[in-house]
Amino acid sequence: MEYQILKHEINDGIAVVTINRPQALNALNTLFFHEMDHLTAELQASGKVRVMVLTGEGKAFVAGADIAEMVHKDSDEGSAFSRLGQNTFRNLERLSFPVIAAINGFALGGGLELAMACDFRIASAKAKFGQPEVNLGLIPGYAGTQRLSRLTGLGNALFLLLTAELIGAEDALRIGLVQKVTEPEQLMEETLRLAKLIASKGPKAVQKVKQVTRRGFAMDFDEGSELEADEFGSLFGPGAEGEEGMKAFLEKRQPNW
Numbered sequence: 001m002e003y004q005i006l007k008h009e010i011n012d013g014i015a016v017v018t019i020n021r022p023q024a025l026n027a028l029n030t031l032f033f034h035e036m037d038h039l040t041a042e043l044q045a046s047g048k049v050r051v052m053v054l055t056g057e058g059k060a061f062v063a064g065a066d067i068a069e070m071v072h073k074d075s076d077e078g079s080a081f082s083r084l085g086q087n088t089f090r091n092l093e094r095l096s097f098p099v100i101a102a103i104n105g106f107a108l109g110g111g112l113e114l115a116m117a118c119d120f121r122i123a124s125a126k127a128k129f130g131q132p133e134v135n136l137g138l139i140p141g142y143a144g145t146q147r148l149s150r151l152t153g154l155g156n157a158l159f160l161l162l163t164a165e166l167i168g169a170e171d172a173l174r175i176g177l178v179q180k181v182t183e184p185e186q187l188m189e190e191t192l193r194l195a196k197l198i199a200s201k202g203p204k205a206v207q208k209v210k211q212v213t214r215r216g217f218a219m220d221f222d223e224g225s226e227l228e229a230d231e232f233g234s235l236f237g238p239g240a241e242g243e244e245g246m247k248a249f250l251e252k253r254q255p256n257w
Protein backbone atom coordinates (compact mmCIF):
# COMPACT_ATOMS: atom_id res chain seq x y z
CA MET A 1 0.00 0.00 0.00
CA GLU A 2 1.13 3.55 -0.77
CA TYR A 3 1.02 5.55 2.45
CA GLN A 4 0.11 9.23 2.16
CA ILE A 5 0.07 10.13 5.86
CA LEU A 6 2.31 7.63 7.61
CA LYS A 7 6.05 7.30 7.12
CA HIS A 8 7.93 4.43 8.64
CA GLU A 9 11.35 2.87 8.82
CA ILE A 10 12.62 -0.24 10.57
CA ASN A 11 16.16 -0.49 11.95
CA ASP A 12 17.40 -3.31 14.18
CA GLY A 13 13.87 -4.37 15.13
CA ILE A 14 12.70 -0.84 15.94
CA ALA A 15 9.95 0.62 13.75
CA VAL A 16 9.65 4.40 13.82
CA VAL A 17 6.26 5.51 12.53
CA THR A 18 5.78 9.22 11.86
CA ILE A 19 2.42 10.88 11.30
CA ASN A 20 3.22 13.24 8.47
CA ARG A 21 0.44 15.73 7.87
CA PRO A 22 2.00 18.80 9.50
CA GLN A 23 -0.07 21.28 7.47
CA ALA A 24 -3.09 20.15 9.56
CA LEU A 25 -1.05 19.54 12.72
CA ASN A 26 -1.37 15.79 11.97
CA ALA A 27 -5.14 15.84 12.63
CA LEU A 28 -6.67 12.37 12.41
CA ASN A 29 -8.90 11.72 9.40
CA THR A 30 -10.44 8.55 7.96
CA LEU A 31 -7.39 7.92 5.77
CA PHE A 32 -5.14 8.02 8.85
CA PHE A 33 -7.12 5.25 10.53
CA HIS A 34 -7.04 3.06 7.42
CA GLU A 35 -3.30 3.60 7.00
CA MET A 36 -2.59 2.95 10.67
CA ASP A 37 -4.54 -0.32 10.67
CA HIS A 38 -2.85 -1.44 7.48
CA LEU A 39 0.67 -0.47 8.55
CA THR A 40 0.48 -1.99 12.02
CA ALA A 41 -0.92 -5.24 10.56
CA GLU A 42 2.00 -5.23 8.11
CA LEU A 43 4.54 -4.61 10.89
CA GLN A 44 3.00 -7.35 13.01
CA ALA A 45 2.99 -9.86 10.15
CA SER A 46 6.61 -9.07 9.19
CA GLY A 47 7.86 -10.58 12.47
CA LYS A 48 10.72 -8.05 12.27
CA VAL A 49 9.52 -5.56 14.86
CA ARG A 50 10.45 -5.72 18.55
CA VAL A 51 9.35 -2.18 19.46
CA MET A 52 7.43 0.55 17.66
CA VAL A 53 7.88 4.28 18.23
CA LEU A 54 5.08 6.63 17.17
CA THR A 55 5.73 10.34 16.68
CA GLY A 56 4.49 13.36 14.71
CA GLU A 57 6.10 15.55 12.07
CA GLY A 58 6.38 19.27 12.82
CA LYS A 59 5.09 21.11 15.86
CA ALA A 60 2.34 18.64 16.77
CA PHE A 61 2.18 15.02 17.77
CA VAL A 62 -1.51 15.18 16.80
CA ALA A 63 -3.81 18.19 17.38
CA GLY A 64 -6.95 16.06 17.49
CA ALA A 65 -9.47 14.45 15.22
CA ASP A 66 -9.85 16.29 11.92
CA ILE A 67 -12.43 18.99 12.66
CA ALA A 68 -12.80 19.84 8.96
CA GLU A 69 -13.87 16.24 8.27
CA MET A 70 -16.06 15.89 11.38
CA VAL A 71 -18.06 19.09 10.88
CA HIS A 72 -20.09 17.53 8.04
CA LYS A 73 -21.06 14.36 9.88
CA ASP A 74 -24.53 13.52 11.17
CA SER A 75 -25.16 11.61 14.39
CA ASP A 76 -24.74 8.11 12.92
CA GLU A 77 -21.63 9.14 11.01
CA GLY A 78 -20.22 10.72 14.18
CA SER A 79 -20.68 7.45 16.09
CA ALA A 80 -19.16 5.49 13.19
CA PHE A 81 -16.11 7.81 13.15
CA SER A 82 -15.76 7.33 16.88
CA ARG A 83 -15.88 3.53 16.53
CA LEU A 84 -13.40 3.59 13.66
CA GLY A 85 -10.84 5.36 15.87
CA GLN A 86 -11.63 3.26 18.94
CA ASN A 87 -11.00 0.14 16.91
CA THR A 88 -7.66 1.38 15.55
CA PHE A 89 -6.51 2.33 19.03
CA ARG A 90 -7.52 -1.09 20.41
CA ASN A 91 -5.51 -2.67 17.59
CA LEU A 92 -2.47 -0.69 18.76
CA GLU A 93 -2.91 -2.00 22.30
CA ARG A 94 -3.20 -5.55 20.97
CA LEU A 95 0.02 -5.52 18.92
CA SER A 96 2.37 -8.12 20.31
CA PHE A 97 5.24 -5.59 20.54
CA PRO A 98 5.31 -2.49 22.75
CA VAL A 99 4.47 0.91 21.26
CA ILE A 100 6.11 4.05 22.67
CA ALA A 101 4.67 7.49 21.94
CA ALA A 102 7.37 10.14 21.40
CA ILE A 103 5.32 13.28 21.94
CA ASN A 104 7.03 16.11 20.11
CA GLY A 105 4.37 18.84 20.47
CA PHE A 106 0.60 19.24 20.76
CA ALA A 107 -1.20 16.08 21.88
CA LEU A 108 -4.79 17.29 21.97
CA GLY A 109 -8.17 15.60 21.84
CA GLY A 110 -7.87 12.54 19.61
CA GLY A 111 -4.10 13.08 19.65
CA LEU A 112 -3.92 12.58 23.39
CA GLU A 113 -6.28 9.63 23.04
CA LEU A 114 -3.87 8.12 20.51
CA ALA A 115 -0.90 8.69 22.83
CA MET A 116 -2.83 7.05 25.67
CA ALA A 117 -3.38 3.93 23.54
CA CYS A 118 0.41 3.52 23.31
CA ASP A 119 2.14 1.48 26.02
CA PHE A 120 3.97 4.47 27.48
CA ARG A 121 4.77 8.05 26.61
CA ILE A 122 7.95 10.15 26.42
CA ALA A 123 7.38 13.88 26.01
CA SER A 124 9.40 16.80 24.75
CA ALA A 125 9.51 19.62 27.29
CA LYS A 126 7.64 21.66 24.64
CA ALA A 127 4.69 19.25 24.40
CA LYS A 128 1.20 20.38 25.35
CA PHE A 129 -1.61 18.08 26.44
CA GLY A 130 -5.35 18.50 26.65
CA GLN A 131 -8.83 17.22 25.95
CA PRO A 132 -10.38 20.38 24.48
CA GLU A 133 -13.48 18.68 23.04
CA VAL A 134 -15.94 20.65 25.20
CA ASN A 135 -14.66 23.84 23.50
CA LEU A 136 -16.21 22.41 20.32
CA GLY A 137 -19.39 21.17 22.01
CA LEU A 138 -18.05 17.61 21.82
CA ILE A 139 -16.73 14.89 24.08
CA PRO A 140 -13.78 12.58 23.38
CA GLY A 141 -14.73 9.79 20.99
CA TYR A 142 -11.68 7.53 20.94
CA ALA A 143 -12.13 6.21 24.49
CA GLY A 144 -10.38 9.22 26.05
CA THR A 145 -13.03 9.39 28.77
CA GLN A 146 -12.08 5.82 29.69
CA ARG A 147 -8.28 5.78 29.32
CA LEU A 148 -7.58 9.17 30.92
CA SER A 149 -9.16 8.30 34.27
CA ARG A 150 -7.48 4.89 34.28
CA LEU A 151 -4.07 6.49 33.65
CA THR A 152 -4.30 9.60 35.82
CA GLY A 153 -7.17 9.04 38.28
CA LEU A 154 -10.69 10.43 38.19
CA GLY A 155 -9.92 13.93 39.49
CA ASN A 156 -7.13 14.62 37.00
CA ALA A 157 -9.21 13.22 34.15
CA LEU A 158 -12.27 15.30 34.97
CA PHE A 159 -10.09 18.39 35.44
CA LEU A 160 -8.71 18.05 31.91
CA LEU A 161 -12.00 16.97 30.33
CA LEU A 162 -14.16 19.63 31.97
CA THR A 163 -11.87 22.67 31.81
CA ALA A 164 -10.27 21.89 28.40
CA GLU A 165 -7.14 23.55 29.81
CA LEU A 166 -3.87 22.59 28.16
CA ILE A 167 -1.09 21.39 30.45
CA GLY A 168 2.66 21.25 29.85
CA ALA A 169 4.97 18.26 29.95
CA GLU A 170 5.98 18.65 33.61
CA ASP A 171 2.34 18.64 34.73
CA ALA A 172 1.69 15.66 32.46
CA LEU A 173 4.58 13.88 34.18
CA ARG A 174 3.26 14.80 37.62
CA ILE A 175 -0.16 13.24 36.96
CA GLY A 176 1.31 10.12 35.34
CA LEU A 177 0.13 10.95 31.83
CA VAL A 178 3.70 10.68 30.53
CA GLN A 179 6.55 8.66 31.95
CA LYS A 180 9.50 10.89 31.08
CA VAL A 181 10.23 14.41 29.81
CA THR A 182 13.25 15.28 27.67
CA GLU A 183 14.69 18.40 26.10
CA PRO A 184 13.03 18.78 22.66
CA GLU A 185 16.23 17.96 20.73
CA GLN A 186 16.78 14.81 22.81
CA LEU A 187 13.29 13.35 22.41
CA MET A 188 14.05 10.85 19.65
CA GLU A 189 17.50 9.97 21.00
CA GLU A 190 16.07 9.13 24.42
CA THR A 191 13.03 7.33 23.02
CA LEU A 192 15.24 5.23 20.73
CA ARG A 193 17.56 4.47 23.65
CA LEU A 194 14.57 3.07 25.56
CA ALA A 195 13.30 1.21 22.50
CA LYS A 196 16.74 -0.41 22.03
CA LEU A 197 16.87 -1.30 25.70
CA ILE A 198 13.53 -3.11 25.42
CA ALA A 199 14.58 -4.74 22.14
CA SER A 200 17.67 -6.19 23.88
CA LYS A 201 15.52 -8.12 26.42
CA GLY A 202 13.98 -11.56 26.01
CA PRO A 203 11.58 -11.06 23.06
CA LYS A 204 8.92 -13.44 24.35
CA ALA A 205 9.18 -12.02 27.86
CA VAL A 206 8.66 -8.50 26.49
CA GLN A 207 5.56 -9.58 24.56
CA LYS A 208 4.18 -11.42 27.57
CA VAL A 209 4.77 -8.45 29.90
CA LYS A 210 2.66 -6.32 27.56
CA GLN A 211 -0.02 -8.94 27.13
CA VAL A 212 -0.35 -9.99 30.77
CA THR A 213 -0.22 -6.44 32.15
CA ARG A 214 -2.75 -5.12 29.65
CA ARG A 215 -5.14 -8.08 29.83
CA GLY A 216 -4.78 -8.34 33.59
CA PHE A 217 -5.66 -4.66 34.00
CA ALA A 218 -9.18 -5.46 32.80
CA MET A 219 -9.51 -8.50 35.09
CA ASP A 220 -9.97 -8.88 38.79
CA PHE A 221 -6.75 -9.40 40.78
CA ASP A 222 -7.00 -13.17 41.21
CA GLU A 223 -7.91 -13.79 37.57
CA GLY A 224 -5.00 -11.57 36.44
CA SER A 225 -2.62 -13.39 38.78
CA GLU A 226 -3.75 -16.73 37.31
CA LEU A 227 -3.01 -15.43 33.83
CA GLU A 228 0.43 -14.30 35.05
CA ALA A 229 1.20 -17.74 36.53
CA ASP A 230 0.24 -19.48 33.26
CA GLU A 231 2.37 -17.16 31.16
CA PHE A 232 5.25 -17.28 33.67
CA GLY A 233 5.29 -21.06 33.24
CA SER A 234 5.35 -20.80 29.44
CA LEU A 235 8.84 -19.25 29.63
CA PHE A 236 10.31 -22.31 31.42
CA GLY A 237 11.52 -25.63 30.11
CA PRO A 238 14.08 -26.96 27.64
CA GLY A 239 14.84 -24.43 24.93
CA ALA A 240 12.51 -21.82 26.44
CA GLU A 241 13.60 -18.21 26.65
CA GLY A 242 13.65 -18.18 30.44
CA GLU A 243 15.94 -21.18 30.55
CA GLU A 244 18.42 -19.42 28.25
CA GLY A 245 18.20 -16.16 30.23
CA MET A 246 18.78 -17.84 33.58
CA LYS A 247 21.59 -20.08 32.25
CA ALA A 248 23.30 -17.03 30.72
CA PHE A 249 23.20 -15.30 34.10
CA LEU A 250 24.69 -18.30 35.90
CA GLU A 251 27.34 -18.78 33.21
CA LYS A 252 28.20 -15.04 33.30
CA ARG A 253 27.53 -14.50 29.59
CA GLN A 254 25.08 -12.59 27.42
CA PRO A 255 21.87 -14.50 26.62
CA ASN A 256 21.46 -15.79 23.10
CA TRP A 257 17.77 -15.05 22.47
Ligand code: CO8
Binding pocket: 023, 024, 025, 027, 063, 064, 065, 066, 067, 068, 070, 078, 079, 081, 082, 085, 106, 108, 109, 110, 111, 132, 133, 135, 136, 138, 139, 140, 141, 142
Ligand atom coordinates in the same frame (compact mmCIF):
# COMPACT_ATOMS: atom_id res chain seq x y z
N1 CO8 B 1 -8.50 19.36 12.81
C1 CO8 B 1 -8.33 19.90 11.58
N2 CO8 B 1 -7.42 20.86 11.33
C2 CO8 B 1 -6.65 21.28 12.37
C3 CO8 B 1 -6.79 20.76 13.66
C4 CO8 B 1 -7.77 19.74 13.86
N3 CO8 B 1 -7.93 19.16 15.04
N4 CO8 B 1 -5.91 21.39 14.48
C5 CO8 B 1 -5.25 22.27 13.70
N5 CO8 B 1 -5.70 22.21 12.43
C6 CO8 B 1 -5.25 23.00 11.29
C7 CO8 B 1 -5.71 24.45 11.39
O1 CO8 B 1 -7.04 24.58 10.95
C8 CO8 B 1 -4.70 25.14 10.51
O2 CO8 B 1 -5.07 24.95 9.17
P1 CO8 B 1 -4.98 26.19 8.11
O3 CO8 B 1 -3.50 26.51 8.06
O4 CO8 B 1 -5.50 25.58 6.85
O5 CO8 B 1 -5.79 27.29 8.67
C9 CO8 B 1 -3.43 24.33 10.73
O6 CO8 B 1 -3.84 23.08 11.28
C10 CO8 B 1 -2.48 24.99 11.72
O7 CO8 B 1 -3.21 25.23 12.91
P2 CO8 B 1 -3.24 26.66 13.64
O8 CO8 B 1 -3.03 27.76 12.63
O9 CO8 B 1 -4.48 26.72 14.46
O10 CO8 B 1 -1.94 26.55 14.55
P3 CO8 B 1 -1.66 27.34 15.92
O11 CO8 B 1 -0.23 27.06 16.23
O12 CO8 B 1 -2.09 28.76 15.81
O13 CO8 B 1 -2.61 26.64 17.02
C11 CO8 B 1 -3.56 24.73 18.16
C12 CO8 B 1 -2.34 25.30 17.41
C13 CO8 B 1 -3.72 25.45 19.52
C14 CO8 B 1 -3.28 23.27 18.40
C15 CO8 B 1 -4.83 24.92 17.32
O14 CO8 B 1 -4.58 24.45 15.99
C16 CO8 B 1 -6.04 24.19 17.83
O15 CO8 B 1 -6.65 24.61 18.80
N6 CO8 B 1 -6.42 23.07 17.17
C17 CO8 B 1 -7.59 22.30 17.52
C18 CO8 B 1 -7.36 21.50 18.77
C19 CO8 B 1 -8.61 20.75 19.13
O16 CO8 B 1 -9.65 21.28 19.43
N7 CO8 B 1 -8.48 19.42 19.12
C20 CO8 B 1 -9.56 18.53 19.46
C21 CO8 B 1 -10.33 18.17 18.23
S1 CO8 B 1 -11.77 17.25 18.63
C22 CO8 B 1 -11.22 15.71 18.90
O17 CO8 B 1 -10.06 15.42 18.78
C23 CO8 B 1 -12.26 14.74 19.29
C24 CO8 B 1 -11.71 13.35 19.25
C25 CO8 B 1 -12.76 12.35 19.24
C26 CO8 B 1 -13.44 12.29 17.94
C27 CO8 B 1 -14.33 11.16 17.91
C28 CO8 B 1 -14.96 10.94 16.58
C29 CO8 B 1 -16.31 11.40 16.45
